[in-house]
Amino acid sequence: MRLFTVADRLMIASSAGLVDVEIASAGRFTADPHSAYERWDEFRTWASGHVETETQAVDPSRLGVPVPRPRQVFAIGLNYIDHAGESGFAVPTEPVVFTKFLSSFTGPAGKIVLPPGNVDWEVELVAVIGRTGKNVSEDRAWSHVAGLTVGQDLSERASQMSGPAPQFSLAKSFPGFTPMGPAVVTVDELADPDDLAIECSINGEIVQSGRTSQMVFPIPELIARLSRVVTLRPGDLLFTGTPPGVGMGRRPQRFLKAGDVVESRIEGLGHMRHEFIAAAADPAPVEGAPVGVGSSSG
Ligand code: ZN
Secondary structure, three states, rough: OOEEEEEOOOOEEOOOOOOOOHHHOOOOOOOOHHHHHOOHHHHHHHHHHHOOOOOOOOOOHEEOOOOOOOOOOEEEOEEHHHHHHHOOOOOOOOOOOEOOOOEEOOOOEEEEEEEOOEEEEEHHHHHHHHOOEOOHHHHHHHHHHHEEEEEEOOOOOOHHHHOOOOHHHOOOOOOOEEEEEEEEEEEOOOOOOOOOEEEEEOOOOOEEEEHHHHHOHHHHHHHHHHHHHHHHHHOOOOOOOOOOOOOOOOOOOOOOOOOOOOEEEEEOOOOEEEEEOOOOOOOOOOOOOOOOOOOOOO
């Protein structure tokens, strides 16, 4: 099964196109994309037997973030041996964990503004948690994953490296720095979810190419290690690290510039396409009304 969002409404793919889950289920599941993960077993049972009602064509430009409001976002640094090397670090013996803030999320296609600094690419496999779990064993870990999607862990290296210790979370959370999609693909659709080709290209030139089987800590081990500390919840996201070939590791170094088109692709999951554009010379502050103030319609 493939789960999408269009205009923040949950859709599943059928042979004929996209099916709006709230309409097709007569309200049993809401349009909120997270309604599927909160009741994952029930949702899967319903989806496998649902009657195909009206369908819509898949228009990539209308697809949104497939999992827009997770309670927790985990991201793993240096999780491919040769990426640790190109970054100047030893291969980790414990996962390096940080987060990406939700305001950086964006969908699988569109334009992303380049902030000042050195913006780098990191294609990553993203796991979506489908079941509450604490102290999950490795052999049970895949049963806690609802599906997988393609992500980018875009990173501004100057702010990442400023200060006495790396600022992973903030430097990787500028607006648009966490693209995801196009769909969440359930694990049963993949012949071997531990071994998928993963690739990133810039303007058609392949800059990263690897296999997810090259992870230092594979997804089951990450879930086991994380859940020794935290309780994983349905809809949580796990960014699993990037293969070698990022711009920071090149000699000379290379970073994204206005006009560059980055495509991110993982076998069996689809691909994303983003164009990078220059920031306005004098960006305006963005403010919203304080909570509780504004239109009476709320
Ligand atoms: Zn990363």
